[in-house]
Amino acid sequence: MPIYVYWGEDDFALEKAVVSLRSRVLDPQWTSFNYTLFLPDLADGVIQGLNQAMTPSFGAGGRLVWLMNTAVCQHCPENVLNELIRTLPVIPDNSFLLLTSPNKPDERLKSTKILKQFATEFREFPLIPPWKTELLVQAVNQAAESAGLKLTPKIAELLAESVGNDTRSLDSEIEKLRLYAGGNYHLLDINTVSQLVRNTTQNSLQLAAAIRTGDVAKALTTLNDLINASEPGLRIVATLIGQFRTWLWVKIMMESGERNPQAIAKASEVNNPKRIYFLQQEIKFLSVQQLISTLPILLELEVSLKQGYSDISTLQTKVVELCQVCRVT
Template sequence: MPIYVYWGEDDFAMEKAIAVLRDRVLDPNWISFNYTAFPPEQADAAIQGLNQVMTPTFGAGGRLVWLINTTLCQHCPENVLAELGRSLPVIPENSFLLLTSRNKPDERLKSTKLLKQFATEFREFPLIPPWKTELLVQSVNQAAQTVGVKLTANTAQLLAESVGNDTRLLYNELEKLRLYAQGSNKPLDVDTVTKLVRNTTQNSLQLAAAIRTGDTAKALTTLADLSNASEPGLRIVATLIGQFRTWLWVKIMIESGERNQQAIAKAADIGNPKRIYFLQQEIRLLSVQQLIYCLPLLLELEVSLKQGASEMSTLQTKIIELCQVCRGN
């Protein structure tokens, strides 16, 4: 059945997939007749969308009906569920129904089960956690191949550290690098990428390192640099939480007597076991209790920012507390 369900927090990757679907389904000359998007605030958007997708197409190409940010997979009224049951099995072959949402579908709902039963594509667009460097590098290499930019292993690593999991920023930076390297068949070197690409995630990791060593002055300076680069506070916190969680898992495994790097990597959800040696060196002066105490502070920081607390002052206060914990004060 021509039904597509997309969800996830990677808005840019989802936008690209939607654009591909739209270009494939619609004839440019008949878009105004065959393309309809229903925003979530529109009354009875789901019912209207289902009625629209059953309408025969006009002219050439197919029909595309898009329910934007729909809640059908989180909450579905009985009348809409009944309409889904009637419509989904009989949608015409050249009519396409697209449902998008940032939230993961609730697998327990009858509406979700119905959509999974008839969907051509049921696809998630997740953001890669900032601390999963192997997946970030893999994403960089895939994007570079798509854009047509040649990278070395070192430049791919540097780009992953610089843009993190911001897919939109990654493609913007790759497009800049493509224009710079136009006409050259050589892979871009580290110096070129360093000069052209804005670095934010690496600074967040540097912030984590400064906190780990208890260097309050360096931590606050790095935070100021991130703020000047317009790095969102919640993204900074996400990187810190991931890094401290990884350090904690590695420390717990070592303290328990585990020496097998692959076993430690599996427990800490680290793709490359070779990283364990370097992580061990980073946390050799910290105790399990210090790392455990840091996580609630980071979670308090995340909650405060989500509740609308003053971003800079809240970050500064918690970072000072974290540095004190890591110094053993």
């Protein structure tokens, strides 16, 4: 009963996993007979998919039934649940059922529980938070290693800064560097890579840094660059909230007299304690009260965007407010 459940916001990584699964399961000459995709707008798509999964494959290879963007792990009608209970335990070994969704499965639902019980793979594809730079660098190194590319630590950091958590862009840039190097890794020095890699990082962390220093002009310029690069407003806000919460926790720990970087890193959810020194330097001119005052503004901004207010004007207004709060008096 080969059952696969994939979910998460990193749609590119999820797509790659689906392609990998298809290549393992299907024989290219029999794909048209053994591969079926059910879109979420089909009323009885889940039940049709389960029935299709019970059909033996034709010719060589296995059968793959894909329920794309299914909501069965967020909302499952009784008739669909009953069909899951009846079908999942008896799916043939050469028939593969794949369910994908951008949303995390609701662990409380019976449908989620039975899928977890029978799933061969129950896997999340999360986006790395843009402010977690260590994880971004780690992802760059993993992608480079998979492509057979050797990167220096400085180049890995440059790539992480340039593409952020956009795994699609990372894959493209890694492939570009691999083709350019052609196996001669000494060709990839920091100056060459900085010219080859498309820099998409007028990023939200740079916006946070401009706000932290109270530099209205720089903050608005960076925000404009982000908007022109089609960065979603809610993603910008998520990064700002994460960064300001980290700064606040570090400042609170400093004010409490804590000097142990490991303890501060644990409290502020920073993976690398070596970063604590740099975070402390970033906020040495800000007070705890200033950092606390940024959070209600960020919350108002998030709520406004979710209610459909104009991204540009709302972001601009709140960015100016945040700069005023952080301005050193």
